[in-house]
Amino acid sequence: MDTRILLQIFLRTYMVGATFNTKGMQNVGLAYIMDPGLRALYAAEPRALKRARGRYLKHYNTHPFWTPLLVGIFLSMEKKIALGMLPADILPKLRSTTVYTLSALGDSFFGGSFLVLWSLVGVNLAVAGCTGTLVVWICLCLCGLQIFKMYTFGRGYAQGLSFLQRLKSWNLIDWGQRLKLINSVLVALFVLQATPAGGLWTLAWAAGAGLLALAGFMREWDRSMLLAALVLGGLVLPWEKIFAFVSM
Structure with missing residues (x-):
């Protein structure tokens, strides 16, 4: 797929929650993200394009940090479907399993550990009066997050579902537990400084x-x-x- 289209799709992943709704949750955002890729794959087949768009209007909800990875995987699978290497009906089944698994992992690791660490380090630096270090810390975290999103998007598109095995080897659940221990120490440091x-x-x-x-x-x-x-x-x-x- 053309690099310009892939870049357009990646940038659209930041809009996944822009049309959040109570019925499909992030489904409209996902359909918006996938549309440039689907138009490129099914440009000569209007009916196939309509069916492909319909596959992404069903319920979808996961941690937004995982959206680039999932979009990359979906594009990889759609490419195989367009080439006749995969049946179209396999995507909804695999999508549901993958999305909900990563949703739970994202809430635990990102929401329950990493973002808390990000905040607690920032709060401790602010209380200590280390403004310059605080700015550097925030910039490092923001840049690191964007690199993570770009990497997982690229690997998801290049390797498809097989990248999930690599993701499993990262042991994010164990790392989440370690980060929570660090967070408890950071809470204690904040209490010592602020009281x-x-x-x-x-x-x-x-x-x-x-x-x-x-x-x-x-x-x-x-x-x-x-x-x-x-x-x-x-x-x-x-x-x-x-x-x-x-x-x-």
Whole structure:
């Protein structure tokens, strides 16, 4: 496929959520993204083009960071369908499985780990007054994300579904767990920088850390009871008097 068309398709992936709706979710955005490629593949077959467009108007929803990869894979499969190497009815089945699997992985890794890390590092740098480093960090993350999108789009188009095996070897779920551990440390660093220190505050933070450590060894039901007790206690305590006393 022409490089200009591929670039046009890739740039359109940034618009996947522009027409988000409650019925098909990101389906209109996906159809808009795929249209230049479909027109190039089925230029001489209007009926085949109409059927191909219809394949992308069904329900579609995944993490937007995965959209370039999925679009690359879909283009690879459409190319084979246009050449008669694959039956057209196989695409909807494979699409549903692939989309929902990557959606769950994207929510866990990107939404639950990477973006949180991005934010927490930025917040810690801002609190520490490291404005220049914060700008560099944001630019690095933004540039890295665009490189990731371009790479996965290119590999998805070149390798098709076989690239998913390569993706599996990245062990993103395990990396997500590691990032969450780092995030917990970053939260602690933020608390140390943003809250008062000395006096009874040190004792209060030590008690809070002890309760968190205790919760780690408790069963889920017991943790829920402990959390409920802490919330109820927090609602009835005279915080104004406590803060005034601690700040003395």
